[in-house]
Amino acid sequence: MQLFPCPFCGLRDEREFQFAGEVGKTRPNTSEPVSDADWDTYLNTQRNEKGAAREIWCHLPCQEYFVMERDTVSMDVFGAIALRKDPS
Amino acid sequence: MTGSRVGSGGLIDRTKPLSFCFDGGAYSGFSGDTLASALLANGVRVMGRSFKYHRPRGVWGAWFDDPNAIFNIRLAGDEFPNCQATTTHLVDGMKARAVNAWPTARADLKGGLDYFHRWLGAGFYYKTFMWPDWRLFEPAIRRMAGLGHLDRNTVAGYVSDQLHDTCDVLVIGGGAAGLTAARACAEAGQEVVLIDDHPELGGGLYRRGLAIEGEAPEEWVASQQKAIRQAGGRVLTSTTGFGVFDHNLVGLAEHRGFSSAPRLHRMRAGRIVMATGALDRPITFANNDRPGIMSVEAATEYLGRYGVLVGRNIALVSNNSFSKPAAERLRAAGAEVTECDATRGPIRALGGKRPSCVEIGGQRYACDTILASGGLTPVVHLWRHAGGKLDWRDDLAAFVPGNPGKSMIAIGAANGSFDLEDALAEARNSARSGSVSERRGNYRITPLWPKPGSKGRQWIDFQHDVTLKDIEQAARENFVSVEHLKRYTTLGMASDQGKTSNMAGLAAMAAIQGKSIPETGTTTFRPPFVPVPLELYRGHNRGQMRNPLKRLPLEAVHRAAGAAMGEYGGWLRPGWYGDKSEEEAIRAESKMARDAAGIFDSSPLGKIEVMGPDAEAFVNFIYYNTIKTLKPGSIRYGFMLTERGIVYDDGVVSRLGPDRFVISCSSSHVDGVNALLEAWRQDGNDPDRLFVHDTTANWATITVSGPKAREMVGELGTGLDFSPESFPHMTFREAAFQGAPARIARVSFTGDASYEVAVPAAKAETLWETLIAAGGKRGAGPIGLEALSVLRAEKGYLIVGKDTDGETMPHDLGFGIPRLKKQTEFVGDRSLHGEVAKLETRRQFVGLAVTKPSGPLPVGAHVVDIREGRTVSIGIVTSSYDSACLGEPIALALIERGQARVGEYVKILHLGETRVAQVASPCFLDPAGERLNA
């Protein structure tokens, strides 16, 4: 069981967290035409990186959404920053 | 004569005799015995039957490494399946039976299966029972194979506690190395926890039987333990580290007596010192599975720990230097020991259930017991759980822990340091850098591995009856990867998970392929290290402790009114009231609600407030329906979709002001909707201009619905004008009720004029009593959720998740306009125009009318059609009731092209019975909506 750093609460057990998505996926602007392929990519395609990954997670008890950098092989966690403060 | 108790020595208490039964015979042992040691002391050798051939088996090991002796144990009326005889401590009154044997392990009737072994090789089941269908054979095969049987009764109070704990250093293994390391770390000021799976610390010191640092083993162990405790260290005995998980979490199972559930410790360790020792591995030779053949380590363990001499006339067959001190130890206890060099030539055991001699390279040695040692294998399971690598060491003929883990070190025999002095030196270093000292290494071994093509039946996996020939056959059929070999032959899949068999199995495969052992590799080591009851993981995380019911502020009031309480969407709510049968009560309540009025507790309805300058655009984006045109004081019904366009929730939105909305989602979806809103708020919006706050628990809501509802709410003393002109449907008012704020909303889930009155939870009881009093005069009263379900179905009002499924889109429900007309972006918008959304065969929401005599349709029944001669499902009945108001049964359904079928008759199929129903509009009552303003 991993320990994840909530920017608001600190290190907590992974069971308190929920994966919300990969960083960098933006919703297509649906007020303009969006192709089936682009919408399908948005809904279904994940990079699912092996190794270094940047992901959005939610800490369920405080509901903070944050960006976490971690390694999906070694399970090392490198850091976390609140989503609203993430420059990317 | 076989096994016997020696006069003194061991850790057992000879002043405390215990009685027990095994396979119907009565025996006695001593406090401190395991079932296996007590049986050996009584001269019992056959303790089990193998899984496939039902071959008689005795114990090979003395602790977790025995795959043979597995018992069902009855104690004080409770039955415990699959107990390992070598790790189960004796309790007075135990009644044990060998599993997989009938009537007893000694005289197993299925023993005759062994004569068919030629046809029962690897892959036998896969190859033989494929035609015509495996499922025809499976029940009989499962009955014949399998281990212990389950008792249908549960054991009262068998509940695991679960503890969360941390320490600087967790030392796993309380032998000489572990004790020394724990002491060194504790005395260096580190917070230490030392665990050992035996009830007594000391590990291999008792089988060694010699003084250590000038003290007898028991005294030395006591001094170390005292020093550890004095330095602030903690010691947990009878505790197994069964798994190492991510981020240095170690699962510890603390045994707390035979009939009690073990306790789970989730130990988060800064550093792990693995001092788990090493195991003696079997030698693969002809008939090596006979009772009376056991490991050298086990024989000395039975002697040193339990005071049991396993045989009188012992042939000790070994390929390494560690058997010499063992032979001396056994001789000192009174046995005749012949030391035989295992590397001299082919080995064969002779004799039946009891060995008579062992033949090595043509020379025979008479004996009553054969002890075998094929070399020591470090116990590296936890190292591999943690992701550490293994190195092969030719000088030890063993895998040892390789590159040190980030926060884990291995010391002592677990690290391949089999000599005590080396182990102690490593242990003393562990407090500091964790660096490993230079090893002198007195251990000498001549590698001895299975030789493909050897004669006789040579067992590799004792419990699962995997022989050398099975491995050769697997190789011929190209199951050469160790992972394939394991699954094809079931090698290493016995309850010991390969502790005794894996090394021999992979060495055999390496030899067959002409590869080295490290090239061949090992299978994956997975937790748990030893079997643990599932209860360990479950603990108190069950029932109400896992998923607590949400309770209404008025629960006591409902109970006093005779409510039958039930779970509805996670809430405990009144199903119906009074002493009548459920059916009669529902009919009476729904009729009363139509004739006068029904009063019901709708407190669980969601009340999530969305506030801030960006609230309007946000709610408009979240909802399928256009919300930005909603005026303050007004209410609108709508759907929330997922990005896939699937209906997630329905409910009403009330606009309190320009920047303030209340989302009234379904009772069972409050947490989910709140999470969804929060996700969109923080991802894609400015969270400083938008706030989401769930106030559901703050308010209690009582709804009054029916022709008399308006008069009744008029008696609340709010001063509001409830006339339909000044308080129309789909509006709300903020008012005061007895000095407290109140929100009164005119929405309807019944088709009748309805008022939802929300007050702070503390005022709920007064509000309820006032409305009940106002209703009593008018023939109105409380109704439960069941009657409400009927009322809403009569109007064709759907329940998301009941009348919709994971494919339902809003236009399937008759709400197609925003899909075509809404101008701004909303969640799920693009999905509503995808290929699937445009299919003409989508299942649509309709009603089903049935004739009265046949009664209501079963919920879940299929609507079927015949296509190309085959019956196919074209839909499903989602709701079905006997409507007291309409005098006939009604149903709601999702049916392919349902809206175009209105008026058609369709077939309904359920459990082989076919009925006919007519597709109808889902709204059965008052389609013009006149009752809303009646």
Ligand SMILES: [Zn+2]
């Ligand atoms: Zn948090």
